[in-house]
Amino acid sequence: MNNQTSVTSIRDGAAVSAAGTTATAVVYEAPRTFSLRELPLPEVGPDDVLLEVTLCGVDGSELHMFNGELEMFNGRAPLIFGDEIVGRIAAIGEAAREERGLDMGDFVTVESRWPCPEGCRHCDRGQYFICLNNTGHRGYGSIPLAEAPSLWGGYASHVYVPRNALLYRIPPQLSERAALFACSVLANGLRWTEVSGAGPGKTVVVIGPGPQGLASVLAAVRAGSAVVSVGLERDAERLAAASSLGAAHTVAIAPGENPGETAERIRALVGEVDIVIEGAGFAPAKQLAYEVVSPLGTVTNVAVASPIEQPVNFQQMLMKEIKMLNPMSHPHTVGKSLDLAVELLENGLDVGRLVTHEFALRDAAAAIDVAANRTEESPIKVVLNPAL
Numbered sequence: 001m002n003n004q005t006s007v008t009s010i011r012d013g014a015a016v017s018a019a020g021t022t023a024t025a026v027v028y029e030a031p032r033t034f035s036l037r038e039l040p041l042p043e044v045g046p047d048d049v050l051l052e053v054t055l056c057g058v059d060g061s062e063l064h065m066f067n068g069e070l071e072m073f074n075g076r077a078p079l080i081f082g083d084e085i086v087g088r089i090a091a092i093g094e095a096a097r098e099e100r101g102l103d104m105g106d107f108v109t110v111e112s113r114w115p116c117p118e119g120c121r122h123c124d125r126g127q128y129f130i131c132l133n134n135t136g137h138r139g140y141g142s143i144p145l146a147e148a149p150s151l152w153g154g155y156a157s158h159v160y161v162p163r164n165a166l167l168y169r170i171p172p173q174l175s176e177r178a179a180l181f182a183c184s185v186l187a188n189g190l191r192w193t194e195v196s197g198a199g200p201g202k203t204v205v206v207i208g209p210g211p212q213g214l215a216s217v218l219a220a221v222r223a224g225s226a227v228v229s230v231g232l233e234r235d236a237e238r239l240a241a242a243s244s245l246g247a248a249h250t251v252a253i254a255p256g257e258n259p260g261e262t263a264e265r266i267r268a269l270v271g272e273v274d275i276v277i278e279g280a281g282f283a284p285a286k287q288l289a290y291e292v293v294s295p296l297g298t299v300t301n302v303a304v305a306s307p308i309e310q311p312v313n314f315q316q317m318l319m320k321e322i323k324m325l326n327p328m329s330h331p332h333t334v335g336k337s338l339d340l341a342v343e344l345l346e347n348g349l350d351v352g353r354l355v356t357h358e359f360a361l362r363d364a365a366a367a368i369d370v371a372a373n374r375t376e377e378s379p380i381k382v383v384l385n386p387a388l
C-alpha cells in the first residue's frame with residue numbers, strides 16, 4: 001500500500017477542515033443515546049477517498065433506529081447514522097484519482113450501497129441494493145464504528161469512501177441543498193415512477209406526501225402523468241407543496257375516514273387510477289392503494305411501517321388483476337436524478353427548496369424528531385450541516 005501518497009494528500013488537502021486530524025461524528029451508542037465523538041481521520045490508501053460532508057439527509061425512519069426499535073442496528077452500535085450524503089473530496093488516493101476522474105475539492109455524492117467486489121448474481125444485474133454478499137444490508141449508516149476506519153455514516157464531518165463505493169460528481173448548477181435532495185430522495189422518486197410505468201395518459205396516485213412522496217409526485221408529473229397526492233389533514237403544507245410541484249389534485253384524509261371513502265373521493269376526481277405509489281406504509285394506506293387502483297393497475301409499495309406484516313386481500317388483487325411492485329431504493333439512478341434536478345432548475349424549479357430544515361450535528365436527535373413529524377414544525381426535507 002502506498003500510504004505515503006495518502007498521507008501527503010491529507011496534509012496538502014486544503015479542503016480538510018481546520019480541525020485537521022480528527023472527524024466529528026454523532027455516534028449512536030444505544031437506544032435514545034447519541035454522543036458527539038472525535039474520531040481520527042484515516043490514512044487514505046491509493047484506492048480510497050475521504051469526503052468532508054457538506055450536508056447529510058435525515059430520514060424520518062431513522063427515528064425507529066434511534067428509538068432502538070430495529071434490533072439489527074442495536075446489535076451494531078456504536079455506529080454513525082446517515083446514508084444521504086453530499087460533500088467535498090478532502091483526500092484522494094492516486095489510483096482513485098485516476099480511475100474516478102475526480103480530485104481534491106470536487107463536490108460529489110456517494111451512494112449508500114455499492115456492488116460487491118467479488119460480483120454476485122444481483123449486483124451483476126445492477127441490483128446492488130439487494131446484493132447477495134451483503135446479507136446484513138450494510139452500507140452507509142449501518143456499519144459498526146468498530147470496523148476500520150469507522151467513518152461509515154453521514155452524521156459526521158467526514159466519511160470514508162472505499163474503492164467499490166459509487167461516487168457521482170455533482171453538476172455545478174446545483175446548490176448543496178438541491179444536490180442533497182437529488183442524491184437520494186429524488187433518485188428514489190424517479191426510479192419508483194419509472195418502474196411503475198408512469199407516463200403520458202396515466203393517472204398516478206401517490207399516498208404519503210413526505211419527501212419521498214413529493215419526489216414521486218415530481219417525477220410522475222415530469223413523466224407526463226396526471227398525479228394525485230394523498231395525505232392526512234395535518235399534512236396541509238406538504239400537500240400544498242405537492243400542488244406546487246404539479247400535482248393535479250391533492251386529497252386530505254379526514255380523521256376517521258375509511259380507505260373505501262377516500263378511494264371513492266379520488267375516483268370522483270380522476271376516474272381511473274393506473275398506478276398507486278404507496279409511500280406511507282401504514283395498514284390503512286395499503287388498503288387505500290388496493291382499493292383505489294383500477295383493474296389491471298399497478299400498486300408500488302415503497303414504504304414499510306410498523307407492524308411490518310399487514311393483511312393483503314388476495315381476492316381483491318386477483319379479481320382486479322393488480323400488479324404489485326416492490327422496488328428497493330434506486331440502483332443506477334443517481335446520475336439521472338442529478339440531471340433531472342438540473343433540468344428542473346432550468347425550468348424554474350429548484351428542488352433545493354424542498355430542504356426546509358438544517359441542524360448542527362450536536363442537534364441530531366432534534367433533527368430526527370422534526371423529520372419524523374413529531375414536532376410542531378412542518379418539515380419537508382431535514383438535513384444535518386456539519387459546518388453549523
Ligand SMILES: [Zn+2]
Nearest residue numbers: 116120123131
Ligand atoms: Zn453483490
